[in-house]
Amino acid sequence: MNRSWSEKLGSALNYTLLAGFGLLTLFPFLHVLAQSLSSPHAVSSNQVTIYPIDFQLEAYKLLLQDSAFYKSFGISVMRTVFGTAINMILTCLMAYAVSRRTLKGRSAIMAMVVFTMLFSGGMIPSFLLLKELSMLNTFWSLILPSAVSAFNLILMKNFFESIPESLEESAKIDGAGHWTILTRLFIPLSLPAIATLTLFYAVMHWNSYFDAVMYISNADLNPLQVYLRNLIVQNESNIELTNNMGLFLVAPETLKAATIMASVLPMIILYPFLQKFFVKGVMLGAVKE
Template identity: 45%
Template sequence: MRDSRSYTAFRWLNAALLVVICFLTLYPFLNIVAQAFSSEAFINSGQVNLVPRGFNISTFSYVLGDPMFWRNYGNTVLYTVVATAIAMFLTTTFAYALSKHHLKGRTFFIGLAVFTMFFNGGLIPNYILISTLGMKNTIWAIVLPNAISVFNLLVMKSFFENFPTDLEEAAAIDGLNTYGILARVVLPLSKAVIATMVLFYAVSFWNSWFTAFLYLDRSELYPVTVYLRNLIAGATAADPSAQQAGEATQVASNVKAVTMLLIMAPIISVYPFIQKYFVSGVMLGSVKQ
């Protein structure tokens, strides 16, 4: 069976449109990479587009040569791993409980969770709460306030609601309790949605800087996002007496591109390995049978 002319034309038009969209999506990223490896003169004159001009790595050497950068980078890895683990534990258990229609007070708990999507105490009450609990300048100020994302919670709840009940009933007949069913039956068969939620949480915590900027006062506790934010803020005010004026100018010219590239690189490196889980995980639970 041959495709009609109209359908063939649609396929070509659709392919061309997708190519254009992909190019428009990749263009800002490629421009950032080009600026990160370009010299100050070409950047300031606006000659850098998709290809580096006047190749140099002075800013990379300046940033990567600072011991505080690696200290803060390690903090980011620690915060992300701990926060993601806590968030996944709380979100998974909460979503699994909410997926059971026989749970007493289920509607109340769902409404309570959804309520927090639209209303919160505000910046000052949250700051007072964190300070009163003694969590300032600790890892808990980073990982606990945003431990549950209601959006992720609802996605996992929808997935668990569509999980085959026959499997859970068979496991219960075999003697497993609720926790055993969740750990030994449900979670092993939920790798796609779990990988998707891990990606969502990890990206969120990795890119977060305002929470740390608000609750951490000591530079050795900062995540790398705050370090790079401060670097960008102070790049234009670099002291020529402390370093060569040319190096200071070079750092100020492309420090934004370098910092964005350093922050994005780990997430971009991990994403291809979990993309298949990401795609299927988002779609799971969207179609009811």
């Protein structure tokens, strides 16, 4: 199909603008990566832009020698895995229930779900509740308070409602109950939405730090984001940055940059595997015919 010169010009401008915005968003990432791989002198003298100067891996070597880093990394991995699993199980179960038009009180239940998106009990009541439940300074305080997201629940509910009723009726004729319909019909047909919401929940758990700051005082239970916060904001670290002669092995900014890269790397690795489901899952869960 032949396009006019105005259409070609418009496409060229669009691609140019998108490429420019893409480079702008990529610049901070490249800058932090370059800082983590540069020498202390280059970093302290502000010579580093988007490429390393006097390439070295000393910051990563020191970081990987810190036992606190491994503990916090392990807590973040455990939180992301177990938390996302609990999130998806509860979200699928509740979404299936509220997507059934025969459920009594369905509208009232959804009204309460939407209400939680607009109003919450607040920080202090949440803290007092977990205290009364003896959940402070426990691993479960990082998972159970955010067990179900109202937004993700609505997406999954809409996705389930988009599945033709004829499939469900055929399954019931064959003698299938609700559990069989959910596990052998709805979930296999909802893999794009499930992959999308899994990514949403995983990123939420991996990036969360404020709940750990509020509910956790035991340093052994701090996730990676709290470790990173203490390093960047409060300059707290057990890593020795100087050698026996008092010379800097790495600059403090270099160590912070290396920690940031270590914290974002798992999500960067995970995202490409779920990207193909991302747009499809959101659209199918949000658009209803």
